Amino acid sequence: MTTLELTDEEWRQRLTAEQYRVCRLGGTEAPFSGQYAANKQPGVYHCSCCGKTLFDAAHKFDSGTGWPSFWQTAVASSVAMHRDTSHGMSRIEVRCSDCGAHLGHVFPDGPPPTGQRYCINSVALRFEPAVSSTATAGTASSDRELDTSGLNCPLPILKAKRELLSMAAGETLHVIATDPGALADFRAFAEQTGHELLLCEAREQTFHVVLRKV
Numbered sequence: 001m002t003t004l005e006l007t008d009e010e011w012r013q014r015l016t017a018e019q020y021r022v023c024r025l026g027g028t029e030a031p032f033s034g035q036y037a038a039n040k041q042p043g044v045y046h047c048s049c050c051g052k053t054l055f056d057a058a059h060k061f062d063s064g065t066g067w068p069s070f071w072q073t074a075v076a077s078s079v080a081m082h083r084d085t086s087h088g089m090s091r092i093e094v095r096c097s098d099c100g101a102h103l104g105h106v107f108p109d110g111p112p113p114t115g116q117r118y119c120i121n122s123v124a125l126r127f128e129p130a131v132s133s134t135a136t137a138g139t140a141s142s143d144r145e146l147d148t149s150g151l152n153c154p155l156p157i158l159k160a161k162r163e164l165l166s167m168a169a170g171e172t173l174h175v176i177a178t179d180p181g182a183l184a185d186f187r188a189f190a191e192q193t194g195h196e197l198l199l200c201e202a203r204e205q206t207f208h209v210v211l212r213k214v
């Protein structure tokens with residue numbers, strides 16, 4: 001069951017050729033070719049198709065396979081499993097639970113404590129580094145800042161809303177958008193969800209919204 005469904009043509013337009021081949025056609029990138037196989041930075045990995053949070057760098061390990069490897073998902077509901085009997089093998093395919101993107105496979109030869117190895121294509125992921133303390137120093141009114149204008153993400157506003165829904169009570173998020181419609185959009189969102197709207201204004205070329213989960 002997926003919550004984001006686009007036509008094949010819409011995916012083709014939205015994604016790079018390699019993302020489309022791997023994520024929508026079930027392909028595999030060449031080992032050691034992806035940008036995240038050796039990445040050891042703290043942060044989270046999102047679905048490159050829909051922005052859903054899939055894996056946390058805290059669960060990444062060096063499997064030596066040439067693909068990013070994790071011993072568990074960010075949360076259990078991040079991914080959906082499917083039996084894959086292609087290429088004469090019996091494997092468990094891992095897909096994004098929101099958009100159905102093919103991510104990779106999971107094998108029972110991972111490290112403790114789970115013993116699982118989620119072997120994931122870099123091209124199916126988009127890494128978001130953990131926010132450093134210097135980056136948040138200028139946003140005293142907010143715990144975190146999400147600059148959707150600079151995000152390399154196909155659905156930045158949707159991503160911001162997901163973040164808002166998953167926040168703990170009392171936590172605030174500062175969303176920066178380039179779309180003027182974002183102000184009305186987030187005002188309506190706050191009314192629907194009960195988030196407290198602390199700031200909703202245009203500044204120069206960008207639009208700023210700060211919401212607090214109550």
Ligand code: FE
Nearest residue numbers: 047050096099
């Ligand atoms: Fe997805």
